Amino acid sequence: MTKNDDAWEKLFERYQILEEVNKNGYFKIEASQINQERESRLMAKFDHIVNLPKIFRDNNLSILPLSRYQYIIGHFHTHLPVKYNLEIKTIPWQFPREIETIDYTNLYSESSALLCASNIGIIDDLVDSKTKFTVSGRMSTGIFDFYIKNSINKQSYSINVTNSQCEIDAGFETDNYFILIEAKNYKVEDFLIRQLYYPYRLWSKKISKKVVPVLMTYSNDIFSFFIYEFVDISDYNSITLVEQKNYEIASEEIQRSEVELLLTQIQIIPEPPKIPFPQADKFDRLIDLISLLLENDLTPNEITENYQFDKRQTDYYTSAGKYLGLIEKQGKIFTLTDEAKDILCQPHQPKYFRLITKILQHEVFNQAFKLSLETGDIPAKEQIIKIMSESNLKITNTTIDRRASTVKGWIYWIWSQIDRKIGSQASP
Structure with missing residues (x-):
């Protein structure tokens, strides 16, 4: 609890x-x-x-x-699922040489990611217009009524809001639009519609320009923008996705040949004796977690209450970070190791080379990746279980299947860094 x-x-x-x-x-x-x-x-x-x-x-x-x-x-039906379109092409973006005060290798807070996106022209490109950063922070909503759907019987309730508090991460104004952005510095599966709807209602009655609600996530060095509209201003659940756009500050791509060379240089390390084999399928979520820990040390309760982890996932992903030597626990606090801090502050290519290295230093992941190089495909779960069974791991038959899913997921993540086309395939 x-x-x-x-x-x-x-x-x-x-x-x-x-x-x-x-x-x-x-x-x-x-x-x-x-x-x-x-x-x-x-x-x-x-x-x-x-x-x-x-x-x-x-x-x-x-x-x-x-x-x-x-x-x-x-x-009340308060949250909206978010599905990342894996088929859209990520737009490479050049970082302006004249900007020296923004370190684009260190965008691990929502504010720093937003500030960067604004100053290097990504927000302008998003709306195809010159924007000015005009609004942020907490403010009163004013008075308004709205309808919200009952999540069980689908009927609508009428709700009155009277000077509640809302918070805007960033508001950008153009000649014709006001862009409201809710930002998250991690990948999400859903979000609270209220975070866009209350500010949307506030500004829709204050200005004559059209208000455009946008969710931005910054995860694994990629800015993802979800542009929405409320089809009916008085209907909380009328939110509809108009477009998704992804941007990445241009970085040198990781080549397969470079990873193959890296593989020949990696020294296998012993399995950590007191840390279980990981059970955390999505490696990008682990990167999100260590990115959050770069900003602040966190207790398990803080991770569970404030980010998209339930208690079990908090246990699994912090344990996976410990397994790779990236996270350590000091008393009741999770913090990053010095090595993790150094990795996260590297430019894109060396950062991801070092994360790949951390994975492939472990025998099972190393063998599974070698198999994927030989076959040109992500190994099937049965193949991974065979590798695990032959590696003398202390894993029971009841959990080996779930942990094989983690191996498959992490191998998939490595390939997604080498070959961006793999992003158009379904994640394992």
Whole structure:
């Protein structure tokens, strides 16, 4: 149980919240009531579905702010899935030589990624117009009504918002548009629509220009922009994807021959004795995690509550980072090793060479990658299990299948760095 899980369990019991929702369709709760257990600011903002407290997830509930002092709980459809289009071509972007104060190898916060994208012209290209960075920070929403879909029966609820607080990561103005950007410095599977909808409603009535809501993620050195529109301004769930565009600051591509040469130079290291073989299929998520840890040391609870990890995933991915010698735990805090900090601050090609090296230093991954070079394809799970079985790993038969998926996923990630065309294939 996280701190939020525990606190909400107590509030649900104290105020009979579930019974009231089932009876009336919703329950309004004061910030002062939430504060009896834990600060409402920490208890009522869940960027991703996985961050919702257990009692919310178990009962298909979510929460929205009505004002600075009140929230509403119900079966509301608050989040939107995000699917990255693997078939669109990533646009290479040249970094201007005249800019010396931005280190594009060190964009590990949302603000630094946004500032870079703005100053090197990516935002201008995104909207095909000259933009000016005009708005950011917290502000009051004003007063507005909207409809939101019930996630169970698909009916619509009418909700009134009165001077709630919203936050804008960045607002860019052009001659004809106002671009609202919600930024994440990691890849996402879904996001809280409110983070775009409340600012959208605020600015739609304040200015005459069309307001364009955009989600930006910066992950694995790639800027991904999802341009949306609200088809019906009064309908929270009318959000519709218009276009996705990806950008990458131009870097020298990694060639297969270079990785083959690297493979001949790698020395196999012993398996770490006290760290389990990894069970974390998506290597890009591991890179996102170590990128977050470059900004701040984090407790397991902070990773679980604030980023797109549930408790089990937090355990799996921090353990995978420890397995590669990139993450260490000091007391209750996860932090990066000095080697990881050095890797992350390298330019694109040496950074990814060193990450590939960290993987291929381990016997199973090394053998699986060699097999993929021989066959020209990602090894099948059965082939990987055979390699693992012959490597004297202390893995039970009940978990070897899941851990073979990790090997397959990490080999796929290596190939995605060598051959970008692999991105158009389905991830294993």
